[in-house]
Amino acid sequence: MKITSVCTALLCLIFSFVSKAQNTNPFSNKKTEWLVASLLQNKTEETTILGNPTMVLSPYGNAVAFNGIDDALFLKEMPLKGLKSFTVEMIFKPESNGIFEQRILQIGESTGDRMLLEIRVLDNNWYFDSFVASKGVKLALATEELLHPLGQWYHVAFVVTPNSLTTYVNGKQELHKEYAFHPIEQGQTSIGVRMNKVTWFKGAIYKIQISPEVLKPNQFLKL
Numbered sequence: 001m002k003i004t005s006v007c008t009a010l011l012c013l014i015f016s017f018v019s020k021a022q023n024t025n026p027f028s029n030k031k032t033e034w035l036v037a038s039l040l041q042n043k044t045e046e047t048t049i050l051g052n053p054t055m056v057l058s059p060y061g062n063a064v065a066f067n068g069i070d071d072a073l074f075l076k077e078m079p080l081k082g083l084k085s086f087t088v089e090m091i092f093k094p095e096s097n098g099i100f101e102q103r104i105l106q107i108g109e110s111t112g113d114r115m116l117l118e119i120r121v122l123d124n125n126w127y128f129d130s131f132v133a134s135k136g137v138k139l140a141l142a143t144e145e146l147l148h149p150l151g152q153w154y155h156v157a158f159v160v161t162p163n164s165l166t167t168y169v170n171g172k173q174e175l176h177k178e179y180a181f182h183p184i185e186q187g188q189t190s191i192g193v194r195m196n197k198v199t200w201f202k203g204a205i206y207k208i209q210i211s212p213e214v215l216k217p218n219q220f221l222k223l
Helices: 002-022 036-041
Strands: 032-035 047-050 054-058 061-067 072-075 086-094 101-108 114-122 125-134 137-142 154-161 164-169 172-178 188-191 202-211
Touching: 032 036, 036 054, 036 061, 036 072, 036 202, 054 202, 086 101, 086 114, 101 202, 114 154, 125 154, 125 164, 137 164, 137 172
Parallel strands: none
Antiparallel strands: 032 202, 047 072, 054 061, 061 202, 072 188, 086 154, 086 202, 101 114, 101 188, 114 125, 125 137, 154 164, 164 172
8 A cells, every 4th residue: 555655646746747847838828918008117127128118098098109210128928839829919009100011019039930910001001911930931911902091099810720820900800821830939029129120110009918729709809
């Protein structure tokens, strides 16, 4: 009986150790919610502020305005690590007089495996551009045929599964393509600019949310 008890205890200890070793990403089983104003107000050593992003009022609460020149936030966080499926949402307001290519959110490596939410600006309109690079295979979902006016608040969502990518604007599906996605394992996060500090975003961001699952439009953040 004593030998059996000792063996059982050892097996439990080994199982516990393996489980902890496999679950090295604190974000893997939970939703990540970033109120961007809170990131600015409650800055920690994990956050780097570039330029002078400023607090502004939005219909939903405090948001952060980026000037499209040198404002950005860098976070030493990687909420996509190990995720096979996920949904990234953002509530934001793109403004006029910004550059054509604007990277708003990048998660992952600078030039390796990564995910980006972007916009392209044409006159007084913009269109959504979502991008993934995984195991050397890159794919962007974007078309200038789906234009939206600048100067308004929007909700966008990017849904990634092991075999597809789908984009939404204000709960309406825009683009869908097949894609063999492999989890992004390392990197960090930049908000307001691409990670290599080019193609800055001009506008305001209220909230970013990453869910470790495939959400349907009726489960999205409410605009």
